[in-house]
Amino acid sequence: MRITLKSILHDEQxxxxxxxxxxxxxxxxxxxDEMKDKDxxxxxxxxxxxxxxxxxxxxxTDTEVxxxxxxxxxxxxxGENEKxxxxxxHFAANKVEKMFREQLKKFK
Numbered sequence: 001m002r003i004t005l006k007s008i009l010h011d012e013q014x015x016x017x018x019x020x021x022x023x024x025x026x027x028x029x030x031x032x033d034e035m036k037d038k039d040x041x042x043x044x045x046x047x048x049x050x051x052x053x054x055x056x057x058x059x060x061t062d063t064e065v066x067x068x069x070x071x072x073x074x075x076x077x078x079g080e081n082e083k084x085x086x087x088x089x090h091f092a093a094n095k096v097e098k099m100f101r102e103q104l105k106k107f108k
Contacts, residue, residue: 001027001028002026002027002028003027003028003030003049004026004027004028004029004030005030005032005045005049006029006030006031006032007031007032007033007034007035007041007045008031008032008033008034009033009034010033010034012031013031013033014031014066015066015069015070016073017069018032018033018044019031019032019033019044019045019047019048020032020048020066021048021049021051021052021062022062023052023056023062028049028052030045030048030049030052031048032044032045032048039104042100043097043100043101043104044097046093046096046097046100047093047094047096047097048093050092050093050096050097051079051086051089051090051092051093054086054088054089054092054093055086055089058086058088058089060085060086060089064085064086065085065086068083068084068085068086077090079091
């Protein structure tokens, strides 16, 4: 398994999002917005990786996730909407991200 994590400029994202994941011929691709605070970049990347894996385990595709997100541009966090196909996976990723942020406080 190959996982590639990149921080990119926001306008290089596939759509208006801070973080994105997809699978291609090179493996799992995680893209997060480039930020001044590298801890934030890592927190978002962890969220995206966890969300990807839980979606994969649940049979939810990138096409479904991106389709929902793009069809609901007024939502700040589309995954938090109960009608989102990846609602549960998003909340699980939020829990892991929150745990990371709490532990990170020990190292600042």
